[in-house]
Amino acid sequence: MPEFRIGDNDFLLDGQPFRILSGALHYFRVHPDYWADRIHKARLMGLNTIETYVAWNEHSPKRGTFDTSGGLDLGRFLDLVAAEGMYAIVRPGPFICAEWDNGGFPGWLFSDPAVGVRRDEPLYMAAVAEYFEELLPIVASRQIDRGGPVILMQIENEYGAYGDDKSYLRKLVELTRAGGITVPFTTIDQPTDQMLADGSLPELHKTGSFGSRAAERLATLRSHQKTGPLMCAEFWDGWFDHWGAHHHVTDAQDSARELDALLAAGASVNIYMFHGGTNFGFTNGANDKGVFQPTVTSYDYDAPLTESGEPGEKFWAFREVISRYAPVPDEVPEASAAGAELEVVLDERVSLWDAAGRLGETVAVDALPTMDERGQFRGFALYTTEIDAVADASGHVDRVLTVGEVRDRAQVFVDRAPVGVLQRDHHDVSLSLPASSDAASLAILVEDQGRVNYGHRIGEHKGLIGGVSISGEEIAGWSALELDFDAVVSGATGLYEPLEVGQAVTGPSFVRGSFTAPAGRDLFLSTDGWGKGQAFVNGFNLGRYWSRGPATTLYVPGALVREGRNELVLFELHGAARNIALFVAGSSLGHTDY
Structure with a gap:
């Protein structure tokens, strides 16, 4: 040998x-x-x-x-x-x-x-x-x-x-x-x-x-x-x-x-x-x-x-x-065909709230656990609870939600209406809640945006660290849900509602549509016009997109593209002006400083 x-x-x-x-x-x-x-x-x-x-x-x-x-x-x-x-x-x-x-x-x-x-x-x-x-x-x-x-x-x-x-x-x-x-x-x-x-x-x-x-x-x-x-x-x-x-x-x-x-x-x-x-x-x-x-x-x-x-x-x-130091083959790679340019109408939608029953089992917890304490090490978690009415019915009493630390991004909703976002990279820990004379539901959608891969912060837990309080009073009695996307992005029936062409998309929601493309040919999904979320082709999670950039495309390996009908699903966290997605000829990885 x-x-x-x-x-x-x-x-x-x-x-x-x-x-x-x-x-x-x-x-x-x-x-x-x-x-x-x-x-x-x-x-x-x-x-x-x-x-x-x-x-x-x-x-x-x-x-x-x-x-x-x-x-x-x-x-x-x-x-x-x-x-x-x-x-x-x-x-x-x-x-x-x-x-x-x-x-x-x-x-x-x-x-x-x-x-x-x-x-x-x-x-x-x-x-x-x-x-x-x-x-x-x-x-x-x-x-x-x-x-x-x-x-x-x-x-x-x-x-x-x-x-x-x-x-x-x-x-x-x-x-x-x-x-x-x-x-x-x-x-x-x-x-x-x-x-x-x-x-x-x-x-x-x-x-x-x-x-x-x-x-x-x-x-x-x-x-x-x-x-x-x-x-x-x-x-x-x-x-x-x-x-x-x-x-x-x-x-x-x-x-x-x-x-x-x-x-x-x-x-x-x-x-x-x-x-x-x-x-x-x-x-x-x-x-x-x-x-x-x-x-x-x-x-x-x-x-x-x-x-x-x-x-x-x-x-x-x-x-x-x-070639100056070693033999190099005479053969050279052949160029691949450009990606197919397609328009996909995402003509079905279901809100996160209506899809929640398909996304996993909701568990009642008293104190708010980290994602890791529930055995979740990637993705999204949704935490919901009820909050009391503001004492002053005139709506002039301040309510401030405070988190010990956000790892890594938390969208806050009151009665399913978006209130604001707490972002780790901005060191956000608090935001004002709307005043109300009625009791309300509070929901926090938390995203683990990727775990630290270098240095001494490796292994840190994700989620809402140190609990959540409103105006200094810690909130207890939560429902926790780890989002398992499989049942929503692959073959879900009786869940989505139709959307007319050109309608706006409000988030957080799942939108889906079908397209036909050459089987086995690479595609490039443009994320221009969309906010933030995850993209799936035929149930495969392509990864994250975000209007922050720099990249404005996601690579779709041709091996995922099949003959006949293919399905595109976006989990959009914020919204888009139109329910149209585009596949473009090639990648766009963003502006450079070079």
Whole structure:
């Protein structure tokens, strides 16, 4: 069988020097029908290796489960890498960051406040052991010395930016070896003295993460990694976006020059990202360094291969650079057809209130729980209660609703009429309620906008933290409902009411309509004119949209589009002037500062 190891100066494949030319491609961000296409295009750019994280929370949404079906079939993904004649690097975390919900940690991991993540703490390490017990056999059987593509395994992820628990790192090594992993282990950190010292062990091969100043950063890396090949295991060729900001791009020629400098220095590389993909559903992460910044649905990343799998300017620029150092195939990718341009009349509507009975089981609670305390780790929750009449029937008595902390966004309604929105990124905690001489119903729709994926706020609970009070008096006696969209967005009968063409849409409500499009052809849903919500095609949750931008389209993989009738459903939180949705020819990811 082939052998891969780390030599004094080079990576060695069957004893011969081997330069890793890798690209990051996360299987969980790409529709599985397109895995082979994206892998093939990586080879056409000149790459010889595919790198992927493993998202623990996707595989294990509940403790004791490990889902490898459909888009989570890591084994099939690695087999496709092998079928393309390429190698693979696997980065299982347990923490991955990746601008992914909770940095890849399952929400249930934080149900016990005694759990201490990313350190040698018994409760956490027991959970990690359960995770590795399920994951590692999938990888072990596909290592290069067993005829598979896997040549490297990473231990943790940029740990030096978080902690320095050497016992924790050693136990991860022990667990990984005990799970049958025999290929070499690496660590990755930004090339600073502190991070490289804290984030690794002497026996692990250190790599760097950076996107510029290659000579300087490689010199720092070499000062901590005295022998063996130099590698930038995350060559940052773009960046991610968050709601309300610009779309990040970097100049293709500048990026190509940085890549050239890196390869000219003899280093190996993993391009982060080669193909970013999409944060479908509720999978996006967030950052919070004083201001909460949730990541958008598109993870295009301004990568060489666009969100929809098209070669962009960087693809050709990087391909030309790589050709100076390694053979590049003569074959080039074929351009795909533009997205079909369609108008869809969303001619049926049901309000959130009328749909509530289909969205799940309402539970009576006294004190208001966090979403996590009810075992909910993503999405929306609806809390309702009754509030007393204002004593002064003239309506001049002030009522102020106050929340300890909102995580992350709360829409407030009195008798189903919208009163206002409390937003975490604005640090909102209170708003005035209308005066009334009658008792009224109070409803609060809370959205988890994505869990923090980097830093010490990972694992924080979601919902209305610290309870709700009105004019200083805490409110008790609530009904709580976790919104399960399946029964409303897929085949719901006898629920929706008709809407005439051109009517306004009031939210929060579900609107749906049907359309016919070429089967298997990618589509781009324009969200211009809509407020905020979730979009579903044929029951598949495409992700979040928001008029804040920057993106004004959602990517619809052609694999979701079927022959004949297709269904589009929007869960619109606020409203739109007309019940018309458009599919457009291509993506619009927003304005840039470039």
